[in-house]
Amino acid sequence: MGIRFILMVNKQGQTRLAQYYEYLTIEERRALEGEIVRKCLARNEQQCSFVEHRNYKIVYRRYASLFFLVGVDNDENELAILEFIHLLVETMDRHFGNVCELDIMFHLEKAHFMLEEMVMNGSIVETSKSNILTPIQLMDKTS
Amino acid sequence: MNPFSSGTRLRDMIRAIRACKTAAEERAVVRKECAAIRAAINENDQDYRHRNLAKLMFIHMLGYPTHFGQMECLKLIASAGFPEKRIGYLGLMLLLDERQEVLMLVTNSLKQDLNHTNQYIVGLALCALGNICSAEMARDLAPEVERLLQFRDPNIRKKAALCSVRIIKKVPDLAENFINPAASLLKEKHHGVLITGVQLCTDLCKVSPEALEYLRKKCTDGLVKTLKDVVNSSYAPEYDIAGITDPFLHIRLLKLLRILGQGDADASDSMNDILAQVATKTESNKIAGNAILYECVQTIMSIEDNGGLRVLAINILGRFLSNRDNNIRYVALNMLMKAITVDTQAVQRHRATILECVKDSDASIRKRALELVYLLVNESNVKPLTKELIEYLEVSDQEFREDLTAKICSIVAKFSTEKIWYIDQMLKVLSEAGNFVKDEVWHALIVVISNAPDLHGYTVRSLYRAFQASAEQESLVRVVVWCIGEYGDMLVNNAGMLDIEDPITVTEADAVDIIEMAMKRHTSDITTKAMALIALLKLSSRFPSCSERIRDVTIQHEGNLVLELQQRSIEFNSIIAKHQNIRSTLVERMPVLDEATFIGRKSNSMAGTASIPNGASFNLPNGVAKPSGAPLVDLLDLSSDDAPAPSPAGSDFLQDLLGVDLSPASQQSGVNQAPNSGTNVLLDLLSIGTPSLQSSSSIPVTTDILLSSQNNKTPVAPLDELSSLSLSARATSIAGAAPMMDLLDEMKDNGPVYPSIIAFESSSLRVTFNFSKPPENSQTTLIQATFTNLSPNAYTDFVFQAAVPKFLQLHLDPASSNSLPASGNGSISQNLRITNSHQGKKSLVMRIRIAYKVNGKDALEEGQINNFPRGL
Secondary structure (H helix, E strand, O other), X not given: OOEEEEEEEEOOOOEEEEEEOOOOXXXXXXXXXXXXXHHHHOOOOOOOOEEEEOOEEEEEEXXXXXXXXXXXXXXXXXXXXXXXXXXXXXHHHHHHOOOOHHHHHHOHHHHHHHHHHHEEOOEEOOOOHHHHHHHHHHHHHHO | OOOOOOOOHHHHXXXXXXXXXXXXXXXXXXXXXXXXXXXXXXXXXXXXXXHHXXXXXXXXXXXXXXXXXXXXXXXXXXXXXXXXXXXXXXXXXXXXXXXXXXXXXHHHHHHHHHOOOOHHHHHHHHHHHHHHOOHHHHHHHHHHHHHHOOOOOHHHHHHHHHXXXXXXXXXXXXXXXXXXXXXXXXXXXXXXXXXXXXXXXXXXXXXXXXXXXXXXXXXXXXXXXXXXXXXXXXXXXXXXXXOEEOHHHHXXXXXXXXXXXXXXXXXXXXXXXXXXXXXXXXXXXXXXXXXXXXXXXXXXXXXXXXXXXXXXXXXXXXXXXXXXXXXXXXXXXXXXXXXXXXXXXXXXXOHHHHHHHHOOOOHHXXXXXXXXXXXXXXOOOHHHHHHHHHHHHHHOOHHHHHHHHHHHHHHHHHHOOOHHHHHHHHHHHHHHHHXXXXXXXXXXXXXXXXXXXXXXXXXXXXXXXXXXXXXXXXXXXXXXXXHHHHXXXXXXXXXXXXOOOOOOOOOHHHHHHHHHHHHHOOOOOHHHHHHHHHHHHHHHHHOHXXXXXXXXXXXXXXXXOOHHHHHHHHHHHHHHHHOHHHHHHHOOOOOOOOHHHHHHHHHHOOOOOOXXXXXXXXXXXXXXXXXXXXXXXXXXXXXXXXXXXXXXXXXXXXXXXXXXXXHHXXXXXXXXXXXXXXXXXXXXXXXXXXXXXXXXXXXXXXXXXXXXXXXXXXXXXXXXXXXHHHHHHHHHOHHHHHHHHHHHHHHHHHOOOOOOEEEEEOOOEEEEEEEEOOOOOOOEEEEEEEEEEOOOOOEEEEEEEEEOOOOEEEEEOOOOOOOEOOOOOOEEEEEEEEEEOOEOOEOOOEEEEEEEXXXXXXXXXXXXXXXXXXXX
């Protein structure tokens, strides 16, 4: 299992989406999110996008006011994860049209459905944006 | 009705939460919402169930407990409609985890949905199963998932593949069922199926050697071809990232090839060409390309050796390392760490660049680089590297210093060939970052200094200079204080001058000044101050001209609020004032500390906790004995402020070194709770006074303390020597011993002595109790029980149990052993601590039960003890 969790956090440090692929209690999650956010948000743009924290490696990327943070195992390809974050953002862009924090907040379940199509149990399922979005759009039409 | 498009209340809740200005407001909103949801759940409200669950997921994301909604997920999953199921499964994945019992209830729904005619519902079930499946569910549902690996729609096959990954990880026994279907997934064209199929094969190889063998034989060539096709594929808009078709698939394929190639020359051979192609042809100006190159280098480094490819890989890393993008440099450093085991020389070539990275402004890069440098150090480059690192230490920022200091100390200790270099480097580190240095590091330094007699003068003079430059570093101050105490005369008379040194003029008063400064620094902690007091005592003898002044300083501390310092100053002061004749012997230079023992202890750590029983009838006149666990035990007690696993052994040693007490040992092992554990340096020193009455029996007694302090059975020379040394001193100065008695007699009054009792005696066993009281708590009695075997047969599995009435509290420490040699040829000792809440009104009483084996047969002895001394 490569990806352990995916977080979306705004620049105030509030969590906007959290998906864990391993079990942590609520207290552990809150603590972990707090620590990571403090560490990552304090870094400047010239610094690299990888932060080692506890036994995770955090790969993060900032898009406007939203940070995408992905916790991975130590032997995961950091650059690939960086590219994957971009793919995630592009996919959301295609669906929401220039995705922003509010889209994710008010359509949390949809964001999760998209993520579900892309990552399962910590591994990448699909990398084609149209393959990812087809079932989502289909579901929207039927419901 | 769709709760998300038309329902307003979810939006309202989110708006309300967004509008909250403080965490308290947010909590209030959430509490209100949760109450409403609970009410709805209780009423079994059907219409808003999905909306409520959506709210709960939001609340869960914010970090509030949502367990009460778990059953709602199950209800939604069980309902017929797709939208309900969809939100139900999402809730299941977010709110539940595989450890919960509730999950068992969902197995049946999952089974039905896996067999559903609607493939989207099958997809939902697969996804949920893949994320949360437990071992039991894996066993139940594996056949369904296996079947779905051949489903007509590729979107189901890809999910089934990842679901299988979860299943074989939970139940590795099931792996063999998946080998064939997984291998056939590798022949597919659909990228989703391929990438997940490759992932499944990778995990199969990890859990099952047979799978690895099978896939290596059957699939290596096919995978090489697949990779070739992907690399050479024409433009595919759906998968294209920066001109590369599906870099993620590239990376997964390279990962699997790495596993197949590792340890197998043939497999490695068959992938050489494609690896060479990837390594040379991949565009390296975008992240995607670099990600592939990075993965490719890892694969080349891991598979069986091919010189040409390795050169290629190392060159790529070199290019990465000089890249201006920090991300690329980071992965290069990361990769070099792995490459170092394969090709040290190649990595050494980049040493200068790596060293530059240690000084980078980016903490992530610094950390990687420092670890890499640490691996790069060897005998030949240690000096320049250490020099660089220490120079950098001077300018590094605070949060990095701890790491850096630890690494430098470790390098210096590991590779130092000559003592003077070691001492020089350590002094530099201590002066720059003494506050970050771990205790065992400066302990080790003192041991080395002590073992380098020709460098004593040089060291103490260097320390003197260092102190004047940087008196803020705690551990530097301690080493300075210790060395001036020991070798202060060499500082003043410039003894043992080396050619490289500049002569300095230091008067006796200057040396005392330093110690006084250390004493007065407001940042000095008790350990430092206590060390300073000892140094002063030593200097008072070495520098007679300063004796008066030193006395003044110690007198100032007689009123110190810290008991330890107060006590030391009073004692030292009386030595200075009243015992001139023995003082010089008392404060002799420490004997050379045994390096081998120190190293041995360091590695032995706390392996043996069984201590040798203390001399049974030994009771120190114990006014000064401190209970173990007092916050401020002794001079070098480190375990009270930090007790990292590896250090205690080293710290024990230093305690011996300074003749300090063993309470940390008793804290850790719980065996030395007898009051003599409070012995401190002074008592050791003063004990030379008492023996004049107790005759020579005190020699073994002192040794006993030592032995128990070490916690293992190798006697350490230094303090032994010290004590016998001072004991021999006693012989020559009996006159001096007499006045000392007063002091000690006074102390004796504080600690009432209780007679030992034979608590239990039968034809086969005798139990004796020795009593003592910790001074600070009169209700507590410490009992040392000693068991002696009176029969001709050895006992094994010896267990002592005791019970007391309610007004007593009993605490049993572990026994020193569980086997008892025959005929009194040894004994077991065990410490008990009893607290009597009715002290003075009721006396102690205890029932005991002793179980053991004689010649393999169980034996049991029981009894009651009523003959405790009064007043306990």
